[in-house]
Amino acid sequence: MYELPKRKFNRLKDYDYSQAGMYFVTACAKDRAELFGNIPAANAGVIYNQRNVGAATCRPRVKLSECGKILEDAIFKIQNIYDDILVDRYIIMPNHVHMILVINHTNGRQVAAPTVSLVIGNMKRAVSLMSGHSPWQKSFHDHIIRNEQSYLQIAEYIENNALTWESDCFYNPPQNT
Numbered sequence: 001m002y003e004l005p006k007r008k009f010n011r012l013k014d015y016d017y018s019q020a021g022m023y024f025v026t027a028c029a030k031d032r033a034e035l036f037g038n039i040p041a042a043n044a045g046v047i048y049n050q051r052n053v054g055a056a057t058c059r060p061r062v063k064l065s066e067c068g069k070i071l072e073d074a075i076f077k078i079q080n081i082y083d084d085i086l087v088d089r090y091i092i093m094p095n096h097v098h099m100i101l102v103i104n105h106t107n108g109r110q111v112a113a114p115t116v117s118l119v120i121g122n123m124k125r126a127v128s129l130m131s132g133h134s135p136w137q138k139s140f141h142d143h144i145i146r147n148e149q150s151y152l153q154i155a156e157y158i159e160n161n162a163l164t165w166e167s168d169c170f171y172n173p174p175q176n177t
Contacts, residue, residue, distance in 0.1 A: 015144070018113035022088070022145035023101045024154045025120055028137040032172045034094035035135045036068035039165050062162050068092050070130045074123045075099065081122075082114050089158045096170045098158050100145070116142055 017023070029035045039062055064072060071092055079086050084106060090099035101116060120140050128134040145151050165171055 017115040017117060017142075018103065020084075020103050020105050022151060023103070023116050024098070024143040024145055025101055025116065025140055026096055026098050026142075027120060027124060027140040028170065029095040029135050030137045032095045032137075032170060033135070034172065035065065036071055036092050036094055036097065037062045037064040038094050039063070039162055062092060062094065064092060067127070067131045067135055071097060071123075071127050074126045074130070077126075078119060078123060082119060085114065085119060089155055091158050091161050093161060093165070093168070093170065095172060098161060100151075100154060100158070 062068070075087055075090050075092075075097070078101075084104055086102040086104065088100040088102050090097065101119065103113075103116075105113065124134075124136045124140075128136065143154070145154060161168065166173075
């Protein structure tokens with residue numbers, strides 16, 4: 001009998017992803033397709049502003065596609081939908097998005113507090129509905145930010161991600177045909 005491959009569990013076992021804290025999240029486009037925008041080489045000095053969200057602003061050199069603009073709207077709406085969740089920083093890259101989510105229970109913890117998975121799942125679902133197709137790879141990657149040094153390294157990575165696009169692990173070089 002054929003045994004299906006075992007899928008690696010993406011989340012930290014027994015960790016409560018609804019508890020207060022900071023989470024670095026990466027969600028990728030299916031097959032690493034550049035669906036969210038591009039980084040025009042000719043406009044390397046041009047900065048396309050993305051909207052202010054939370055305490056920080058990322059000004060990446062990414063020209064957003066229509067799908068990328070829908071994604072940006074969905075990111076912007078996260079903190080309007082969830083009272084205790086803030087998007088501290090984000091960057092939309094051609095085929096993925098990075099963000100730092102902050103869960104801060106200001107009014108005491110709710111009985112059914114939203115989890116990181118719920119927030120990201122709803123964001124991905126909203127982008128799929130608004131764009132008319134699912135641009136997403138299954139699941140997402142997360143990292144629990146445990147200290148200030150880790151936060152500062154991740155924040156710098158987000159700020160500089162577009163500048164180092166061609167050396168990024170998600171970069172999909174153009175195919176010569």
